[in-house]
Amino acid sequence: MTxxxxxxxxxxxxLLIELRRxxxxxxMFFFGTLLLFVFHFAFDLPPxxxxxxxxxxxxxxxxxxxxxxxxxxxxxxxxxxxLGALLLSPLDRGALFxxxxxxxxxLMFLVELVVIPLFWILFNLSAWNLLPQLxxxxxxxxxxxxxxxxxxxxITLRARARELLLPLVLFPLMIPVILATIRxxxxxxxxxxxxxxxxxxxxxxxxxxxxxxxxxxxxxxVIES
Amino acid sequence: xxxxxxxxxxxxxxCGALVLYWWLLKRRYRDAEAELNRLRSLxxxxxxxxx
Amino acid sequence: xVSSTNPAKxxxxxxxxxxxxxxxIGLYWNLVVxxxxxxxxxxxxxxxxxxPSILTAYLSYFLVFIGSGMYLWxxxxxxxxxxxxxxxxxxxxxxxxxxxxxxxxxxxxxxxxTWDARLTLTAIxxxxxxxxxxxxxxxxxxxxxxxxxxxxxxxxxxxxxxxHMSVYWWRTLHQPPSILRPDKKPWENVHPSMLTxxxxxxxxFLLLYFYLLSLRYRVGEMRQEIKxxxxxxxx
Numbered sequence: 224m225t226x227x228x229x230x231x232x233x234x235x236x237x238l239l240i241e242l243r244r245x246x247x248x249x250x251m252f253f254f255g256t257l258l259l260f261v262f263h264f265a266f267d268l269p270p271x272x273x274x275x276x277x278x279x280x281x282x283x284x285x286x287x288x289x290x291x292x293x294x295x296x297x298x299x300x301x302x303x304x305x306l307g308a309l310l311l312s313p314l315d316r317g318a319l320f321x322x323x324x325x326x327x328x329x330l331m332f333l334v335e336l337v338v339i340p341l342f343w344i345l346f347n348l349s350a351w352n353l354l355p356q357l358x359x360x361x362x363x364x365x366x367x368x369x370x371x372x373x374x375x376x377x378i379t380l381r382a383r384a385r386e387l388l389l390p391l392v393l394f395p396l397m398i399p400v401i402l403a404t405i406r407x408x409x410x411x412x413x414x415x416x417x418x419x420x421x422x423x424x425x426x427x428x429x430x431x432x433x434x435x436x437x438x439x440x441x442x443x444x445v446i447e448s
Numbered sequence: 449x450x451x452x453x454x455x456x457x458x459x460x461x462x463c464g465a466l467v468l469y470w471w472l473l474k475r476r477y478r479d480a481e482a483e484l485n486r487l488r489s490l491x492x493x494x495x496x497x498x499x
Numbered sequence: 500x501v502s503s504t505n506p507a508k509x510x511x512x513x514x515x516x517x518x519x520x521x522x523x524i525g526l527y528w529n530l531v532v533x534x535x536x537x538x539x540x541x542x543x544x545x546x547x548x549x550x551p552s553i554l555t556a557y558l559s560y561f562l563v564f565i566g567s568g569m570y571l572w573x574x575x576x577x578x579x580x581x582x583x584x585x586x587x588x589x590x591x592x593x594x595x596x597x598x599x600x601x602x603x604x605x606x607x608x609x610x611x612x613t614w615d616a617r618l619t620l621t622a623i624x625x626x627x628x629x630x631x632x633x634x635x636x637x638x639x640x641x642x643x644x645x646x647x648x649x650x651x652x653x654x655x656x657x658x659x660x661x662x663h664m665s666v667y668w669w670r671t672l673h674q675p676p677s678i679l680r681p682d683k684k685p686w687e688n689v690h691p692s693m694l695t696x697x698x699x700x701x702x703x704f705l706l707l708y709f710y711l712l713s714l715r716y717r718v719g720e721m722r723q724e725i726k727x728x729x730x731x732x733x734x
Binding site: 371374378379381382383384388391392394395396398399402403406422423426429430433434437441444445 | 626634638647658661
């Protein structure tokens with residue numbers, strides 16, 4: 224079975240489970256929205272100032288929401304001891320990595336799809352025409368987050384204080400993505416197009432490609448039964 | 449603080465930290481060695497008993 | 500007794516002695532022989548610590564990378580021992596670099612901390628490898644801890660160039676005019692005595708580093724053996 228097909232199967236399984244119970248999706252969505260509310264109270268600023276902070280606030284919200292999602296990523300496998308079964312089957316570990324990454328990505332994509340327009344409405348922002356570009360940048364950043372997040376979630380799986388350790392290990396590694404995404408979005412908001420943001424965009428794409436590849440190659444060693 | 453003050457501060461902290469680390473490492477080394485010797489001699493005594 | 504390690508112990512002892520000599524000479528040269536900088540005065544002497552410190556830290560992290568990679572490939576304990584020892588030393592030297600940088604910064608820029616590229620980068624490095632050490636200490640199973648840490652050792656190291664780029668771009672594309680930052684490397688119009696001081700300092704740091712590394716490696720090795728012996732005897 225090819226890598227792609229295996230990935231499909233694993234992903235489908237996770238999506239099916241999620242579709243039935245919608246635990247992760249609803250929690251993440253609710254949490255993301257909640258953070259927006261908290262930000263509104265925390266940052267009591269006029270709309271133009273908020274516009275400057277918008278990318279940063281959005282990304283902070285997604286970082287924390289995403290971390291929530293990551294905590295749930297291998298939960299089902301761990302709780303039901305499915306991991307052992309998965310490992311015994313002749314599946315490529317790379318496929319497991321891609322499936323988990325894709326699953327988390329889809330969850331975050333859905334959350335971002337709702338939260339970004341919501342943010343725009345709640346904070347009375349204009350520049351609605353730039354949303355597609357901003358969304359694209361967010362997605363690229365989300366890929367980076369999901370890739371590193373899946374690797375980190377897997378290696379901290381068996382650690383004590385796992386919930387605290389995961390962000391502790393993940394966030395420093397995420398700094399290029401955080402910088403690139405937020406500066407990109409700021410640039411788009413400021414200039415109206417992606418020209419100035421190109422270097423950051425390239426860095427972001429490079430990051431995604433590099434760690435996606437590494438993840439597939441290295442995931443074999445990550446999961447031990 | 450005068451110029452030399454900062455220099456002494458920096459050199460002092462660095463030397464102090466390195467010496468401290470070295471001393472603590474030495475202690476770990478000695479403790480591990482002692483424990484290892486202890487276990488190895490127990491091992492030797494045990495295998496003698498078996499014979 | 501542990502007599503089989505005597506030649507190794509002797510080697511360590513010689514290394515330690517050499518390191519001490521280099522350090523003493525280095526200190527003398529740094530503080531006495533080298534002249535003060537034309538612009539920064541005496542404070543510039545901190546550079547003789549700062550530069551070797553960060554380079555040693557990078558060397559250490561490279562060793563973590565190699566050890567991690569080898570361990571994932573061959574699964575030999577010695578590679579994992581190297582990675583762990585190098586990570587610990589790396590954190591030590593990175594912390595020293597930050598302290599030195601901060602102390603150098605106070606008289607030079609007037610503040611104890613700025614978010615300039617170099618300091619920020621060093622701080623991020625510290626966070627990553629402190630995380631490595633935390634990860635190891637929080638996983639109980641030896642083998643799992645080694646594997647998990649090895650992954651982090653590889654991913655972390657490969658991330659470093661990307662972190663470099665992003666932080667440098669961030670800091671140089673949007674330079675607020677109020678922040679004065681001596682961007683030029685401090686070796687323009689350099690007195691040869693300064694270069695010698697730097698070289699001796701670097702030699703001293705390297706010797707000291709390898710001495711400490713050999714000690715730390717051995718400690719890890721002994722602990723492995725202790726665990727194995729204890730397991731055997733059901734202790």
